[in-house]
Structure formats: C-alpha cells, structure tokens
Amino acid sequence: MKKTWTKVVVVALSCMMAFVMASCGGGGGSSDAEGGALHIGVIGPFTGGAALYGTAVKNGAELAVNEINANNPDGLQLVMDAQDDEHDAEKSVNAYNKLVDDGMQVLIGPTTSTPATAVAAEADANRTFLLTPSGSSPDVTAGHDNVFQLCFSDPNQGIASAEYMAANFADAKVGVIYKNDDNYSTGIYNKFNAEWEAQGKKVVAAETFTDGVTDFSAQLNSLKNAGADLVFLPIYYDAASNILTQADKMGYAPKFFGCDGMDGILSMEGFDTSLAEGLMLLTPFTPYSEDAKSKAFTEAYQEAYGELPIQFAADSYDCVYAIYDAFQKTGLDASASMADICEALIAQFTGDFVASGITADEMKWNANGEVEKTPKVCEIQDGKYVEK
Numbered sequence: 001m002k003k004t005w006t007k008v009v010v011v012a013l014s015c016m017m018a019f020v021m022a023s024c025g026g027g028g029g030s031s032d033a034e035g036g037a038l039h040i041g042v043i044g045p046f047t048g049g050a051a052l053y054g055t056a057v058k059n060g061a062e063l064a065v066n067e068i069n070a071n072n073p074d075g076l077q078l079v080m081d082a083q084d085d086e087h088d089a090e091k092s093v094n095a096y097n098k099l100v101d102d103g104m105q106v107l108i109g110p111t112t113s114t115p116a117t118a119v120a121a122e123a124d125a126n127r128t129f130l131l132t133p134s135g136s137s138p139d140v141t142a143g144h145d146n147v148f149q150l151c152f153s154d155p156n157q158g159i160a161s162a163e164y165m166a167a168n169f170a171d172a173k174v175g176v177i178y179k180n181d182d183n184y185s186t187g188i189y190n191k192f193n194a195e196w197e198a199q200g201k202k203v204v205a206a207e208t209f210t211d212g213v214t215d216f217s218a219q220l221n222s223l224k225n226a227g228a229d230l231v232f233l234p235i236y237y238d239a240a241s242n243i244l245t246q247a248d249k250m251g252y253a254p255k256f257f258g259c260d261g262m263d264g265i266l267s268m269e270g271f272d273t274s275l276a277e278g279l280m281l282l283t284p285f286t287p288y289s290e291d292a293k294s295k296a297f298t299e300a301y302q303e304a305y306g307e308l309p310i311q312f313a314a315d316s317y318d319c320v321y322a323i324y325d326a327f328q329k330t331g332l333d334a335s336a337s338m339a340d341i342c343e344a345l346i347a348q349f350t351g352d353f354v355a356s357g358i359t360a361d362e363m364k365w366n367a368n369g370e371v372e373k374t375p376k377v378c379e380i381q382d383g384k385y386v387e388k
Helices: 003-009 013-023 051-071 089-101 113-126 154-168 183-198 217-225 237-249 292-305 311-330 338-349
Strands: 037-044 077-084 106-108 129-132 147-149 174-179 205-209 230-233 255-258 280-283 376-381 384-387
Touching: 037 051, 037 089, 037 311, 051 077, 051 292, 051 311, 077 089, 089 113, 106 311, 106 338, 113 129, 113 147, 113 183, 129 311, 129 338, 154 183, 154 230, 154 280, 174 183, 174 217, 205 217, 217 237, 237 255, 292 311, 311 338
Parallel strands: 037 077, 037 106, 106 129, 129 147, 174 205, 174 230, 230 255, 255 280
Antiparallel strands: 280 376, 376 384
C-alpha cells in the first residue's frame, strides 16, 4: 500500500509456484535471512460461524508474506504465526498472549470487532503495534494510539451507505434489520440513521435481532407491512443468507443493501446464491475487477488456495505490505523490540506515510487510527460483483 510499492504489486506468474510451495509450510514462516526476520502475528476465527472471514484474513496475509520472502530473499524476511480465536473475545486475548510469548513483534488482527476491541487494550498495555484488516468498530481504536484499521470504520460505512442511497434511490422507502447486540451492526446503523435523517428522510421500519436468531419472519413482515422497498442490512453474511431465503419464501422482494460484512455470501455453503441477485454492498475489493493489481492478486490467491478471494483476504494482504513498507522506513532492523517497533510504526502511520494496495491506490491514516480511502459500491449480477 504505497507509491513505492509497485514493484511487488503485480505478481509474476513465474513466481506463483514458489509462493504456493512456501504457503504449504503451515504458517507462512521463513528462516531468517541477511536482513533479519520480522515476526508478524495474525488472529482470527478459523473455526466456527465466522471462519470464512478469519480464513480469508489468514490466507491473504500468508500470500503477502510468501511473496515478500520470495521476492526479497537477501533482505528483510517475514515470519507469520496465525492463531484461532473462534470469534470470541476471551479466546482472542489468549491467542494474543500466546503470540507475545512466542516472539511476535507486530499484530495483524483480530479479524472481528469484539475480539479486536478486547485485544486492543492488551496491545496498548504491552505496546504492540496493531493493524486490524477488518475490525471496523470505533471501539477498536478508541483511546489507543497504537491501534489502526485498514478497513472502513463502522461510522464511515453508515454515512457512505446513506449518501449513496440518497443519491441513487431518492424515492425509496427504506427499512433496516440490524443486530442490536453487535458493535459492528449497531455502529453502522446509528450513523446511517443519523445521516439518513440529515438527508431529510425517515426509516419506515427498523427491526433488530440478537445472536443465535435464525427466524426473521417477524422482522420481514414488519418491513413488508411498512412498505419498505429498499432494505439496509448492516450485518454479516450468515444472518443475511437467512433473511434473503425467508424473504423469498414469503414473496417479499425489496432491494437489499449491505456493507463489508456481506462479503462472503456467494461462498456460503448451502445458500442458493440466485437469491443474492441484485444485492448491493459497500466493499473496497472485488475479485472480478479489471484493475491490474486486483487481477494479479486474485490469480495468485486462486493458485494458492483454490478459490476466489473475498474482501477480507485483500485487506489482510494490504496489511502485510503496509507494515513491511512502513517498517523499512523506520530505520530499525528486525532485532528491535516489540515496543520500539510499535513507537516507530506509530510515527510512520500518523506521519506522511502513504500506502498503495489492492483495496485502494492510496491510503493514509488519521490520528484516531482510521484509514482514509474511497469505498466502492457493487451489485451482484449473474453471481459476480459488478462495480456501480
């Protein structure tokens, strides 16, 4: 993610097999080279309901690590250790502590907001630099000068969604279904609703649900009876798949609009993806993009893992390159302590450092740890994401 990063953006096809072979080592690790080895930890849910996200994060980071090590064998190398948190805050803290004990120097993750918020406090106390690819809640970075997000923050997603709808669906009757025990979902909804009202509009019905709910008939009937023809779903893809399935069965066919948590719905096992036709979502990446960098990343990812990457893979891939490039500007070597690396990277990320990657040509960070980049709006057409 940086203007000086173009030499490693487009992956040479001749190197792909080397990357794949390196990835078979289990953790994306590498022996120390002449430039030393920087130890990067990754935390995410590799099992459980959110495993699609965590696995994508692990794979994206591993791909970047292997590319860097293969392209720069005599320079700074990267060693990666990935730990499963099962989308659980306590287990995420335990995973963090294990990584610290094992010599981690920089952390990518956690993947989801609630675990990321819990780990952020520990990382602050220990002075670990933390760059989360997808923990989008403002609570993740709040009060922590060492914590940064590569994903859009929840407020920004809510505001951007409302602005897009106002510009493109000015006459729509908007209903919302959100998860009221989830920081991600409530954070996006609150900002969306505030911006929607600032546009002089009202949500015709807002329905909630909590963890474990699979029957959305009451929420859908409420929105249908209110005449909602555009339904905003600031939720994850697993609940959204149930909503789309149940809406179809009851003959309710509004336009559905989601955020980055919707990414992955086309890969969900057992879901009839035809029900997602016309679904719109905010995302910084699509594997169907004609952009040269995105195409090269998608091809390399497919070669390594046998499937199309989702946005979370692209986010973590960009995280690795951002840390790698910023670290080399610090003047430190890989023998530096975790705390010294943390302070040096904070100075880079809050200074004039500009990253360039798959999810944006230019990324900068503000003092609150939020990334500044432009979102994309995509619509699912014929089973593919099409940029609007």
